[in-house]
Amino acid sequence: MDSVDLATRAVREDRLWQRHADMAKLGGTPKGGVNRQALSAEDAAARSLLMSWAKSRGFAVSTDGIGNLFVRRAGTDPNARPILSGSHMDSQPTGGRFDGMYGVLAAFEALEALEDAGVRTKRPVEAVAWTNEEGSRFQPGAMGSAVFAGQYDLQTMLEAKDWDGVMLKDALARTLEAAPAPARDPGNALDGYVEVHIEQGPRLEDARKTIGVVTGIQGSRRFIVTVLGEEAHAGTTPRAARKDAFASAVAMAAAMQAATRDAEDTLRFTIGRVEVYPGSPNTVPGRVTFTIDMRHPETAALERYEATLRDAVARHAAPCAATIERVTDVAPTVFHKDVVDMVRDAARRLELSNMDMPSGAGHDAMHIARLCPTGMVFVPCERGISHNEIENATPQDLAAGTRVLVETLVRLANR
Amino acid sequence: MDSVDLATRAVREDRLWQRHADMAKLGGTPKGGVNRQALSAEDAAARSLLMSWAKSRGFAVSTDGIGNLFVRRAGTDPNARPILSGSHMDSQPTGGRFDGMYGVLAAFEALEALEDAGVRTKRPVEAVAWTNEEGSRFQPGAMGSAVFAGQYDLQTMLEAKDWDGVMLKDALARTLEAAPAPARDPGNALDGYVEVHIEQGPRLEDARKTIGVVTGIQGSRRFIVTVLGEEAHAGTTPRAARKDAFASAVAMAAAMQAATRDAEDTLRFTIGRVEVYPGSPNTVPGRVTFTIDMRHPETAALERYEATLRDAVARHAAPCAATIERVTDVAPTVFHKDVVDMVRDAARRLELSNMDMPSGAGHDAMHIARLCPTGMVFVPCERGISHNEIENATPQDLAAGTRVLVETLVRLANR
Secondary structure, X not given: OOHHHHHHHOOOHHHHHHHHHHHHOOOEOOOOOEOOOOOOHHXXXXXXXXXXXXXHHOOEEEEOOOOOEEEEEOOOOOXXXXXXXXXXXXXOOOEOOOOOHHHHHHHHHHHHHHHHHOOOOOOOEEEEEEOXXXXXXXXXXXXXXXXXXXXXXXXXXXXXXXXXXXXHHHHHHHHHHHOOOOEOOOOOOOOEEEEEEEOOOXXXXXXXXXXXXXXXXXXXXEXXXXXXXXXXXXXXXXHHXXXXXXXXXXXXXXXXXXXXXXXXXXXXXXXXXXXXXXXXXXXXXXXXXXXXXXXXXXXXXXXXXXXXHHHHHHHHOOOOEEEEEEEEEEOXXXXXXXXXXXXXXXXXXXXXXXXXXXXXXXOOHHHHXXXXXXXXXXXXXXXXXXXXXXXXXXXXXXXXXXXXXXXXXXXXXXX | OOHHHHHHHOOOHHHHHHHHHHHHOOOEOOOOOEOOOOOOHHHHHHHHHHHHHHHHHOOEEEEOOOOOEEEEEOOOOOOOOOEEEEEEOOOOOOEOOOOOHHHHHHHHHHHXXXXXXXXXXXXXXXXXXXXXXXXXXXXXXXXXXXHHOOOOOHHHHHOOEOOOOOEHHHHHHHHHHHOOOOEOOOOOOOOEEEEEEEOOOOHXXXXXXXXXXXXXXXXXXXXXXXXXXXXXXXXXXXXXXOEOHHHHHHHHHHHHHHHOXXXXXXXXXXXXXXXXXXXXXXXXXXXXXXXXXXXXXXXHHHHHHHHHHHHHHHHHOOOOEEEEEEEEEEOOEEOOHHHHHHHHHHHHHOOOOEEEEEEOOOOOHHHHOOOOXXXXXXXXXXXXXXXXXXXXXXXXXXXXXXXXXXHHHHHHHHO
16 A cells, blocks of 8 residues: 555544534534634644644644644655645634634644554655634734745734734634644745545535545625615605615616526625615605625636626716725635646545645635645535534545545655 | 785794694704603703793693693683694603604694684684504504593503603603693594694605695504524525525515505505514524505505415415514594595695505504594605705795695684
């Protein structure tokens, strides 16, 4: 048996599942989900637990300026750059047990499987827990990986504040006090990165596939539309005299929904937050704001659809005034062909049903992809539900994704 | 000169305007509006001021079980039932100086003009300030007139609570302690009621008319629509797999707006309060609720349009589930032909431009119309703006409306 077979067979489904159960207690909610927001006491407890496991296996831990936590299994070449794998341990306020945490525990299981199988790799392999991927307490999200990749400025991020005015650097200091780790050597040179994650969508389950071979991450653009009308008495103001901000917003939204109905169902168009002022049943709304979240794997398509949104706002504003502002623009990420091929090959060799797919959600991998060859592995989650306390996945699928990860890491670490 | 001429000529524009200025200080806001909610300290101060003016003219005051405040100028027939005129002194939290208060001060000015002119009437004429018309502190609104007319149960209303849990009867007791008045004789027999009010809409100003001859009050029906979809990740969930509650709500609202676009612009259709859950930009909305306020002078039209609303909900709910619930149904009020004719005749005789119109808003007159011949007089308000601190009207128009009132009251009190 070669080293790849030895390592993938050493993945232990029961251990991986038990580790999920142990982590789910930290910030666990009555409904079975977790509330483990970035740099909270619960996050610190999760860091401590991961480090205790690392210590018992003799793996070295380290942390960097934004609090990313690394667990290293040494390689045979002392000068080689590491291969990294991981995700995040922070959750949404009413999050699930698998979003992020699965990627960290799969990476740690990979280190343990390599250790149990006695498989040496040329390059070190590291498990990483990126700080604050969710962005629900401190904005922006995917912060730790972005700082590591040099995309965001560390000092600026340390001064981010949560809703209660707590500064990130203070929350980080308290976290590192509760879960201390040695400082990591500076530098971010890597020879590869692989992140495993639950899909957070229904496509694998619908297609009855176990492994998603992730080809890239959709680009996303977010907009805020503001419609300014005029408040008026609902009983006395004729339609002709109204500037009804909600009526104009409805006309815009209907036009946008029609214009974004692509036959292939690739575009993701969502109006998620809508605020109507003053919000009184007998007052004509004077102001409406709504957000648009739009995603597509191709920049050209995002451009084209953005034009239709702007057109809908311009056409349907009257008799109100309206603006549309683009507030974020994240370019699509295309993962490295070598890593995508390795993930697909591993799934095939392990006889796991699989399909190529883009990621609908953003992940830390989108930042790390700027540093080194990068790929992702998806496994199904029940009914595609995520960011929800009822988020669920099967132990079998979690183990299958981890086996694909182990094979890919061994190949990257030895090439 | 006959008594009608003597009385209408005794209306003093300067005095009426000054009384508005005096009252506007009680609960006055920095923006020039008032915050004088029902049975507040400011309301008590307004009652005290009105009673002090009444006392100085020798008019008798009285109050009933719900705190309605009456100022009586005696008639020549001690057995005759009174003619009533008035409105309310409470305001919205950010209300204007004229909504309600004008009707009370016009009625009081009518008593003073009659007194100044030495005009005797057969029946007593009373000015009234109805308790809690706005309904912003204690629900429901138009409470005092409804209790007086026997439409609402006094004991139930006394147990109404405000947002802080204060019971109405306790607020009323404190108000009457600060502004005590003798108890009114029981009974609600009247021979006529006339209420003057700012229009609270733009029609008089647009048509350049001074007097609105109010023919009745629109019926109104209020609905709550609830759309239940399913929360989902905005980046990962294909359109075909979504149950987007806001998308369905937009389709319903667009269909409703199209169906309620009557050529004559008589129907009033307003979606005023819209709530979209969970309200996160990157989550497909799982639930939307919105209110519909619909008004029309004819019951048959309300029936017909309600059917189109129900049809829109049924047609456009899918793939979500939706319900529409009618939460209030106030039948149209048709004012008494005699009073409407008297108001129109008075305007003509006084050479004031005028037009017949229904009232878009509800008023205390809708309850009193069940007791006796009732009518209303409207005057323009600037740009139709009301329930707003910038609400405005001219001293000339306020005096003109009061002259129409005086003539109508004299005719009713002597017929």
